[in-house]
Amino acid sequence: MLDSTLSDNSSCLIFMPARNCEMFAAEAIRSVSRQTMDDVFILYVNDASEDQTGDIAQHYLKELFPGRHAYIRNETRIGKSHNIWKHLRPRAGEAEFIGILDADDQLADMTILDKLAQRYGAGKDVVWTNYFTDNGHRGMNAALDPELSPRKQRWSTSHFFSFRAALLKNIPESYYKDQEGNWFQGACDVALALPILDQTRNYEFIPTPAYRYTSSNHLSLHNSTPKVNAITSKIQLQNSNQVFAKPPLPLFTNAKVEESVSMHQPDTTATHSAAPLSTDIWSEKAAQLLIARHPTLLSAQAICRADHLSALQLWSISELLQSASGDCLFIGAPDTALILTALAKDTPEIHLTCLVEEKEDAPHLRARLALLGLSEQTKVISGPLAKVEMNQQSCFFPACTELEGLAPLSLIVVDGRASENVETYTAIALPAVSEHLAERSFHFCALTGEVSTAQKIATTLGQLTVGLEFCTGALGGTGLVCFPANQE
Structure with missing residues (x-):
């Protein structure tokens, strides 16, 4: 159900997710109405509450924010992360900045929205404050070191958290979901804040305790599920660990984030793009080193397309084969399979399997391997x-x-x-072989013609997986290599 009275865009949008908080609903909305800033719009999402939360909220929204609110009620409970994706994200273009206020909490400083507006007017991209709880506990929020990734620092940006609205659309759906593809039910604030913080280092911490956190709500997640400490539940801790393990989003280099196109790629601090190295001197040197290391390569190259792989691409693959051991797999064109067999011949620790198309590619590849005396070096399997x-x-x-x-x-x-469709073909390969991967130590390599194609593949894989590092341009100036973040 949607009850919206939005007229024009506002400077500030307050997102208020609610679930069975009838005792606190009225005061939460009143705390926003007491703000000295008037240009405020409330997006109130009632997540299938079973008490009077909805009736109370609608009454005070209509009374205190006429023409400046939207009320939404979910028929079934979906959780905060799903609500952010489904209801908040589509409204990212309707405000300059967004603040997150849970519907059982309160804004405690009536000037805080004005202070935030001043920071955003001065060009900040993310601003947060400290908080206190209704039982007297003072929050431990703090400033972040802009020289370090937020994912490598202590969680210090909980309440009151705000951000430039344009940053929200850059977060892929997968960042709100756990490893099994389910929407996060705990640590939802972390799941939102970290990918926001990934995108910029232009942020500010206001030490004022401007947010009153209701830790005494017995129906809140941290009280209604098993706890690990006074304010954290097991599910929150588990989900938080998964959130921190996701690859960072790209870091914008401009001082102020303006309206941006949506970018769903891994962080450039963990993804390294390289321009193709086409200089003759480097290609010539790579070719010399390859022939010295792999004498059979010249014969294999002689019966492949001359422009199939550059010397620099071959050198990159050779280096990866030198560091690999055990079973390795190739999927794709038979020309490349032939070249990889020649490279793997001189690495006895390697057992290479080539998966090719059933009807034509497999017999053609076997014939050429036999011609070069490489039939024993690789296992050719085919599939429809x-x-x-x-x-x-x-x-x-x-x-x-x-x-x-x-x-x-x-x-x-x-x-x-x-x-x-090279992007889909390559991206589908990783989940297709996932059950056969070494658990903590593998390299997944994608050959591409352009770095831009590799970047698109990295984008897709970043949405499908967690815990991987992405390196574009890593195969002779093109292609993609990805591997577990904590590679052993």
């Missing part, structure tokens, strides 16, 4: 092509049923450049 879809894009991908029995994979190389 199946149509797969991801993000409303489709492609044909070889079935992975024949991978059963492989030892955990330490290296996966995918070449989808011949596919009609």
Whole structure:
């Protein structure tokens, strides 16, 4: 149900998520009405409350914020993170900045919104304050070191948290979900704040305890689920750990974040883009080193397309093979499979398996391996092509049923450049082989023609996975390499 009386855009949007807080609903709304700033709009989301929260909220919203509020009631409970995605995110363009006020809490400083507006007018992107609880506890919020990623610092930005509204649309849906793809039910403030903070270092902490946190609400999450301390529940701690483990979003370099296009890519502090190194001297040197290290490579290159892979791309793959051990997997074009076999020949610790299309590619590849005397160096398996879809894009991908029995994979190389949709082909490969990956130590490599394509693949994989580092341009100036964040 939606009851909206929005007329024009406002400077400040206060997001108030509510669930069974009838004892506190009225005073929470009154605390916003006492603010010295008038240009305020309230988005109030009643998450299927079973008490009188909705009736009370609607009464005070109509009385105190006529023409400046929207009231939404969910028919079923979906949780704060899902409410942010479903109800707050679509309104990100309707205000300059957004503040988060839980519907059982209060704003304690009646000038705080004016103070925030002054900071945003001066160009800040994120501003937060300290808080206190209704039982006398003073919060431990603090300033963050702008030289360090927020994900590497103590959680210090809880209440009252605000941010420039344009930052919200850059957060992918997956950042509000746990490892199983379920919406976070705990640590929802962390799930929102960290990807906001990822995007900028232009923030400010106001030490004023401007927010009254109601720790005595027996129906709140930290009181209604098993606790680990006075204000944190088990589910909050578990969800928080998963939030911190997600890859950071891109960091904007401009001092002030203006309205931006949506960017769903991993953080540039963890994703390294490189321009293609096409200088003749480097290509010539790489070719010399490759022939010295892999004598069979020249023969393999002679029966592949001459422009199939550059010397710098081959050198990058060779280096990865040198550091790998055990089972490795290649998926894609048979030309590349032939080249990888020549590279792997001189690394006895490597057991290479090549997955190619069933009808034509497999026999053609086996014949060329036999011609070069490399039949014993690699295992060729084939699978019928199946149509797969991801993000409303489709492609044909070889079935992975024949991978059963492989030892955990330490290296996966995918070449989808011949596919009609290289981005989907490459992105689907990682979840397709996920059950065969070495748990804490593997490299997933994607060959691409352009760095921009690698960046799009990294974007998609960042939405599908957690705990991975992404390095674009890592294969001879193009391509993508990703690996677990805490690689062993």
